[in-house]
Structure formats: structure tokens, C-alpha cells
Amino acid sequence: MTELAGTAQDTGRPTQRSQAKADRRAALLDAAASLFSERGFNGVSIEDLGSAAGVSGPAVYRHFASKQAVLAALLVGVSERLLDGGTRVEDAADDPASALRALIVFHVDFAVTEPDTIRVQDRDLDSLPGEERRAVRRLQRRYIELWMRVLGRLHPSLSPDELRMRVQAAFGLINSTPHTARVGGTSVDAATVRPVLERMAWAGLNAH
Known part of the structure; x- marks a missing residue:
């Protein structure tokens, strides 16, 4: 029996999980631009970034090693x-x-x-x-x-x-x-x- 091709990996398309990760990373960068612009880099915490992007502060570290x-x-x-x-x-x-x-x-x-x-x-x-x-x-x-x-x-x-x-x-x-x-x-x-x-x-x- 021939297996059907066409998974995200086979076609080069991102998987749902990888796309969600990319979207979350982009949301964090958008939040960072807005918050850093408003308060300055030193006036923003990791928790602030997470909250603005809809995630917990510790979850930011899944995408970035530091502020x-x-x-x-x-x-x-x-x-x-x-x-x-x-x-x-x-x-x-x-x-x-x-x-x-x-x-x-x-x-x-x-x-x-x-x-x-x-x-x-x-x-x-x-x-x-x-x-x-x-x-x-x-x-x-x-x-x-x-x-x-x-x-x-x-x-x-x-x-x-x-x-x-x-x-x-x-x-x-x-x-x-x-x-x-x-x-x-x-x-x-x-x-x-x-x-x-x-x-x-x-x-x-x-x-x-």
C-alpha cells in the first residue's frame, strides 16, 4: 500500500505547533516594541512583556533567553x-x-x-x-x-x-x-x- 504524502514537513510548510510558536514570538516582539517605546527598556519587566503578549512571564523564556x-x-x-x-x-x-x-x-x-x-x-x-x-x-x-x-x-x-x-x-x-x-x-x-x-x-x- 502506498502511503499518502503531504504532511507539513514533507511540503516544507510549518506545522501547527511551529506556526503557533512563531506567532507567539512575533506577538512578544510587537509587545516589546510598544512597551519599550512607552517606558524605556529599563522600565519593562519580563512579566510585563508576557502579560502584554498573553502569556506568563516565565513563558517568555521559551522564546528568548533574556530581556x-x-x-x-x-x-x-x-x-x-x-x-x-x-x-x-x-x-x-x-x-x-x-x-x-x-x-x-x-x-x-x-x-x-x-x-x-x-x-x-x-x-x-x-x-x-x-x-x-x-x-x-x-x-x-x-x-x-x-x-x-x-x-x-x-x-x-x-x-x-x-x-x-x-x-x-x-x-x-x-x-x-x-x-x-x-x-x-x-x-x-x-x-x-x-x-x-x-x-x-x-x-x-x-x-x-
């Missing part, structure tokens, strides 16, 4: 996602101008959808152990260099120092969204924020 490991997964993970996403954007573009516009849209989308992560990175990066902190810095440098490469193709006369300065200034503008996208104490709708940031970033990167 610092949660922070590392959050910040290293977002740096990897930015670099991977930026690389895909660059590879898919037909020309430098299209690549730069697409990178701006990509990074603005990150800023308006993950403001908590930006706040945590700005404030709590130094709470990471040295190795993880260096990993974040390396990924950030590669992401900056990707933007410099694209901008340099569009403006070949610019020096590396000026390319770097323009890119970092654009990041400063876009990443200020979590702190500045409020008028009179009221949050500004993302649909309003996006085109303004995209126009300003484009103008700053291409200033004469």
Missing part, C-alpha cells in the same frame, strides 16, 4: 529587514531615479508603520550587549551604503562624504516622524504624512 535577547531580536531584526527590503528595491528598479524614489517610499512606509521601533532604537540601542550592538551598526552602515550607491549613480559628481551626509539627513527627516507627526497634540493621519515626507526627502537628497 536583552528580546531587544536584540527586535533591533537586529528590523535592521536586517531594512537592508533586505532596500536591496530588493534597488534590484527591481530600472534606473537610479526610480530606485531612489522607491527607497524613499520604502523607508517612509517603515517610519509611519513602525514608529515604536524607531523610538526604541533611538533610545535603547546602547542597552544591547556589545556583539549585538555592533551587528546593528554593521547592518545600518550597509543600509546607508546602499542608499549612497543609488544616490551616487544619480549624482556622480558628489563626493562620498556628501553622499553620506545627504542620506543620513534624509533618514533624520523620515525617522523623526514618531516624534514630529503631531499638530496641536493630535496625531496627523499617515495618508497626510507620507507624501509630505516623500517630497521633502526627495528634495533634500537632490538639492543643488
Whole structure:
């Protein structure tokens, strides 16, 4: 008799148990971004993280060895996602101008959808152990260099120092969204924020 194939392992699909574990890990990281943003890394306990994600404090250790490991997964993970996403954007573009516009849209989308992560990175990066902190810095440098490469193709006369300065200034503008996208104490709708940031970033990167 021939056995029927098609288990999750046979097809490469996650099992129900592994998917549930991945979902719980993602929920913990989402909770960490929100709580670290609101209270700071030192103001949040393992029990706080577990409660926010719907599990007990000790259950957090099934996914992360420590609170610092949660922070590392959050910040290293977002740096990897930015670099991977930026690389895909660059590879898919037909020309430098299209690549730069697409990178701006990509990074603005990150800023308006993950403001908590930006706040945590700005404030709590130094709470990471040295190795993880260096990993974040390396990924950030590669992401900056990707933007410099694209901008340099569009403006070949610019020096590396000026390319770097323009890119970092654009990041400063876009990443200020979590702190500045409020008028009179009221949050500004993302649909309003996006085109303004995209126009300003484009103008700053291409200033004469």
C-alpha cells in the first residue's frame, strides 16, 4: 500500500505547533516594541512583556533567553529587514531615479508603520550587549551604503562624504516622524504624512 504524502514537513510548510510558536514570538516582539517605546527598556519587566503578549512571564523564556535577547531580536531584526527590503528595491528598479524614489517610499512606509521601533532604537540601542550592538551598526552602515550607491549613480559628481551626509539627513527627516507627526497634540493621519515626507526627502537628497 502506498502511503499518502503531504504532511507539513514533507511540503516544507510549518506545522501547527511551529506556526503557533512563531506567532507567539512575533506577538512578544510587537509587545516589546510598544512597551519599550512607552517606558524605556529599563522600565519593562519580563512579566510585563508576557502579560502584554498573553502569556506568563516565565513563558517568555521559551522564546528568548533574556530581556536583552528580546531587544536584540527586535533591533537586529528590523535592521536586517531594512537592508533586505532596500536591496530588493534597488534590484527591481530600472534606473537610479526610480530606485531612489522607491527607497524613499520604502523607508517612509517603515517610519509611519513602525514608529515604536524607531523610538526604541533611538533610545535603547546602547542597552544591547556589545556583539549585538555592533551587528546593528554593521547592518545600518550597509543600509546607508546602499542608499549612497543609488544616490551616487544619480549624482556622480558628489563626493562620498556628501553622499553620506545627504542620506543620513534624509533618514533624520523620515525617522523623526514618531516624534514630529503631531499638530496641536493630535496625531496627523499617515495618508497626510507620507507624501509630505516623500517630497521633502526627495528634495533634500537632490538639492543643488
